[in-house]
Amino acid sequence: MRFGSKSIGAMFGEVAGALFKKPVTEQYPFERRPVQDGYRGRLVYDPTKCVGCQLCVKDCPSEAIHLIILDKSAKRFVIRYHVDRCTYCGQCVENCRFDCLSMSSDLWELASTDKDSFTLYFGSEEDVKLVLSKAAARIAMGPSED
Amino acid sequence: MNEFVLALAALMIFPGGAFVLASGLAFEWIDRKLVARLQNRLGPRWFQPLADLVKLLAKEEIVPDGVHAGLFKGLPVVALAGALTAGLYVPIAGVAPAFSFPGDLVVTIYCLSVLTLCTGLAGTNTLDRFSFVGAIRTLTQLFSYEAPFLLALLSPAILAGSWQIAEIQEYAQQHTLLILLTLPVSFAIAIIGLMGKLELPPFDAPEAETEIVAGALTEYSGRGYALFRLGRDVELVIGLTLISAFFLGGLANPIEFLLKTLGLLVVVALLQALFARLRIDQTVGMWWRVGAALGLLQILLLVILKGLGLL
Amino acid sequence: MEPAAKSGKFSIPIGPQHPALKEPGHFEFSLEGEIVTSATARLGYVHRGIEKACENRTWIQNLYLLERICGICSHIHALAYALGVEKLAGVTAPPRAQAIRTLVAEMERIHSHLLWLGVAAHEAGFDTLFMYSWRDRETVMDLLEGLCGSRVHYSANTLGGVKCDVSPRHSEAIHRGVDFLEGRTRYYMDVVTHDETLLGRTRGVGTMSLDQAVALGAIGTTARASGLARDIRVEAPYAAYPDFPVRISLETTGDLLARFLVRLNELLETYRLIRLIVDHLPEGELQARIPRRIPEGEAISRVEAPRGELFYFLRSSGSDKPDRIKVRTPSICNWSSVLVTAIGHKLADMPMLLAGIDPCFSCSDRSVRIHKKDGEVEQWSWEILRQYGIDYYR
Numbered sequence: 001m002r003f004g005s006k007s008i009g010a011m012f013g014e015v016a017g018a019l020f021k022k023p024v025t026e027q028y029p030f031e032r033r034p035v036q037d038g039y040r041g042r043l044v045y046d047p048t049k050c051v052g053c054q055l056c057v058k059d060c061p062s063e064a065i066h067l068i069i070l071d072k073s074a075k076r077f078v079i080r081y082h083v084d085r086c087t088y089c090g091q092c093v094e095n096c097r098f099d100c101l102s103m104s105s106d107l108w109e110l111a112s113t114d115k116d117s118f119t120l121y122f123g124s125e126e127d128v129k130l131v132l133s134k135a136a137a138r139i140a141m142g143p144s145e146d
Numbered sequence: 147m148n149e150f151v152l153a154l155a156a157l158m159i160f161p162g163g164a165f166v167l168a169s170g171l172a173f174e175w176i177d178r179k180l181v182a183r184l185q186n187r188l189g190p191r192w193f194q195p196l197a198d199l200v201k202l203l204a205k206e207e208i209v210p211d212g213v214h215a216g217l218f219k220g221l222p223v224v225a226l227a228g229a230l231t232a233g234l235y236v237p238i239a240g241v242a243p244a245f246s247f248p249g250d251l252v253v254t255i256y257c258l259s260v261l262t263l264c265t266g267l268a269g270t271n272t273l274d275r276f277s278f279v280g281a282i283r284t285l286t287q288l289f290s291y292e293a294p295f296l297l298a299l300l301s302p303a304i305l306a307g308s309w310q311i312a313e314i315q316e317y318a319q320q321h322t323l324l325i326l327l328t329l330p331v332s333f334a335i336a337i338i339g340l341m342g343k344l345e346l347p348p349f350d351a352p353e354a355e356t357e358i359v360a361g362a363l364t365e366y367s368g369r370g371y372a373l374f375r376l377g378r379d380v381e382l383v384i385g386l387t388l389i390s391a392f393f394l395g396g397l398a399n400p401i402e403f404l405l406k407t408l409g410l411l412v413v414v415a416l417l418q419a420l421f422a423r424l425r426i427d428q429t430v431g432m433w434w435r436v437g438a439a440l441g442l443l444q445i446l447l448l449v450i451l452k453g454l455g456l457l
Numbered sequence: 458m459e460p461a462a463k464s465g466k467f468s469i470p471i472g473p474q475h476p477a478l479k480e481p482g483h484f485e486f487s488l489e490g491e492i493v494t495s496a497t498a499r500l501g502y503v504h505r506g507i508e509k510a511c512e513n514r515t516w517i518q519n520l521y522l523l524e525r526i527c528g529i530c531s532h533i534h535a536l537a538y539a540l541g542v543e544k545l546a547g548v549t550a551p552p553r554a555q556a557i558r559t560l561v562a563e564m565e566r567i568h569s570h571l572l573w574l575g576v577a578a579h580e581a582g583f584d585t586l587f588m589y590s591w592r593d594r595e596t597v598m599d600l601l602e603g604l605c606g607s608r609v610h611y612s613a614n615t616l617g618g619v620k621c622d623v624s625p626r627h628s629e630a631i632h633r634g635v636d637f638l639e640g641r642t643r644y645y646m647d648v649v650t651h652d653e654t655l656l657g658r659t660r661g662v663g664t665m666s667l668d669q670a671v672a673l674g675a676i677g678t679t680a681r682a683s684g685l686a687r688d689i690r691v692e693a694p695y696a697a698y699p700d701f702p703v704r705i706s707l708e709t710t711g712d713l714l715a716r717f718l719v720r721l722n723e724l725l726e727t728y729r730l731i732r733l734i735v736d737h738l739p740e741g742e743l744q745a746r747i748p749r750r751i752p753e754g755e756a757i758s759r760v761e762a763p764r765g766e767l768f769y770f771l772r773s774s775g776s777d778k779p780d781r782i783k784v785r786t787p788s789i790c791n792w793s794s795v796l797v798t799a800i801g802h803k804l805a806d807m808p809m810l811l812a813g814i815d816p817c818f819s820c821s822d823r824s825v826r827i828h829k830k831d832g833e834v835e836q837w838s839w840e841i842l843r844q845y846g847i848d849y850y851r
Contacts (some may be wrong), residue, residue, distance in 0.1 A: 010652035423582020
């Protein structure tokens, strides 16, 4: 309502009209906002191209990514990735010269109820199994140093 | 014996007691949903006020150090009792008031103010600085809107020539258009005065969340807080019923009750969403300058017209 | 001009936990009735030791650490740091990278000012404006997500350039978004200047004259609202600002309403600038090579954050880790203006005064060396600090 330059309730038009519009609230988890390409979600690793240069490990600000070398000459590597330490900055992706790493735009719902699911091992099937069994054996022997 | 049972049922179940409590919760939900939709968001689901009530009742009541424990625990009960008592004399749900006697308009208005007085007392009872400032603001606001609100509700009483709510309502039912034409200012003051009484925005300076946390009720939790909130919801229903009974042509049946009170609630929700919060000095200034003056003018006009025999 | 000592009979603490503050900080207001007679402030609740942590991380790792000093002005911190490191290394980022950096910085300014509009309205009790402005802010956050990959902490910068590129699809989306936001901003300008209830809370409240602003060292939008024309984008242009000059938004009244108007006018200016940059983005590469070990030296970089001048001092001793990084954020300079202008106002105006300078507590908690009047400089080592902590809680 206007009285010359003064106005009481200047937002009246919009506010009253809002009763007839759909609310903007997105009812997650029933409605999910579509993610745009290029969104920096969880890390994805392609082991076939990796040469083990460890440039990604060197520049990570939060020590979220480690390379486990099973056999350097045969290029068998496993990456241990801590989802909870990662800051999703993308520096590792930027550093890799062989396009092994990328950040997925689908995997962004990363909440979990237990800590174990936050440590992921990437690599070829047998390599990962080998690393996990070694880790299990080490845990069975006693506290590890890392 | 029969009368006693009927009176007890009217007091506890319908239209007092359980019914007015349930309708208070329902009206609180409608109000919150409306304000949310006006702000372009979703708003709570229908059982939210009930869920809040149940949760609060289940929580531990923490009595802070240095308060008078009896007052602390007793004030919420007195506040709710006052609000519920006021409901006995108004035509809730469109049926005739449970109890009616000459002069019950004054008693109702007084009972509605008991909640505000208890809130103010509760605020000064504690040692907390926020509660103290909130209590001072509550009582200041009480002194500012009470007079115009009273004058506004008095104008239909003067027209009808009676102080009994049932008779005023009957008069309003027969002379709906007359009241609306001659008393538009009183109608507006009554609605805005109700918002002041319930401390709804823009008159929520006494419980300004961004300045004094929660005002007079800062230290309250659990059962005491639940009772204060229930009292406020009940007053919302009673206030809307009273205003629509006087100014919108009486409430003859439950359908009219629903339509008229909900229509008023939409207006109240719109007024809540439109304005920024008024500072306490701006509230007092507005009520004592604009509100009281307009209210007095309206009454003066009425008295003159009645004296001249035109009404 | 010194802030008044504690006086008056009754003092109200706002903070460290208070619904008015979005971050912890302690303000003690002494009251007589509703009038404030003195105000004191105590900060330091969000000190995280970031400057010290920078000394243990490499130059590239620090980029991401410094970005997280503040969530609202994260890109501008990273930009100041990157510009400083490039100055030390003697490298200039290519023009396309500078333009994209400027573009993201301006989009961050939009997001910050719209956030401030909502928060200031919420402090005034005007929740409707709060909800509406934050709804519109989602537009610019979606644009930033599409361009850089994240809604907060965009990580668009890298040492020597940027990591993300603007494609034709992006520029089209940016044009659409900016057109929508411009319409909305003009509507909010209309609401702020005409609505009587909001004007009653902002007009004539917290007035700071030009002389006071100069004496108290106010910077940024707070100073520009009092008529002090300081803007690093104009005085010492960095990144692509020499090619895309900016017009300063100035008001002279110095009250809260002026601060609203300055920020809204800056938004309109930003929209013009963004359209210009997107249409005239220079071609070229995105990054320049920068060595891992930065040569020895000291560098200063100053940028205009949404809140004012952001100042970085970097010192390198030739290794791959910095020797010292000192950050002076704009919010530190504006606190004294609140403490001085608060006197004489009512308690209800305090939250709005605090919000009026657009405070960022996370930015403010840096280490400061205070020189006492008698010239003695006291510096505490780690052991003294630790002992002080133990004694305090005993």
